[in-house]
Amino acid sequence: MPGNFTSLQNMSNLVTLGQAVNTASGNVMGNLFVLISFVVCYAVANRVGSERALTVSGFITAIMAILLRLIGFVSDWVLIVTIIIAAILATINIIQNMN
Numbered sequence: 001m002p003g004n005f006t007s008l009q010n011m012s013n014l015v016t017l018g019q020a021v022n023t024a025s026g027n028v029m030g031n032l033f034v035l036i037s038f039v040v041c042y043a044v045a046n047r048v049g050s051e052r053a054l055t056v057s058g059f060i061t062a063i064m065a066i067l068l069r070l071i072g073f074v075s076d077w078v079l080i081v082t083i084i085i086a087a088i089l090a091t092i093n094i095i096q097n098m099n
Contacts, residue, residue, distance in 0.1 A: 015071055022073055030073035034082060037064050055093040058086035 022029040041057035048056070065082040068074045 019072055027075060030068055030075075031078055034061060034065050034068065034074060034078060037061055051093050051096055054089045058089040062086035 018029070038057050038061040041060045042053050045053040045056040047053075062083050062085075065074060065079045069076070069079045
């Protein structure tokens, strides 16, 4: 049975196409994008040390989650969990640098 591609005719830019794909995948694409961005940011920032790399990647991922929430790629709970994890990583880094 061929797929129904009539809704793709209404896509005027990449954001609407991404939202349609994210909706079709059950919001998995946005969640995976947040997770993969954290891993990539950690791998790139790992040159400065793993503690700081976790803090930097958590902060950048939190900002990306906010932007992805604004365009509707992730749900509220993904945004809240990402911000909480970023805050925990920053707190651990601050506590370790105090000693």
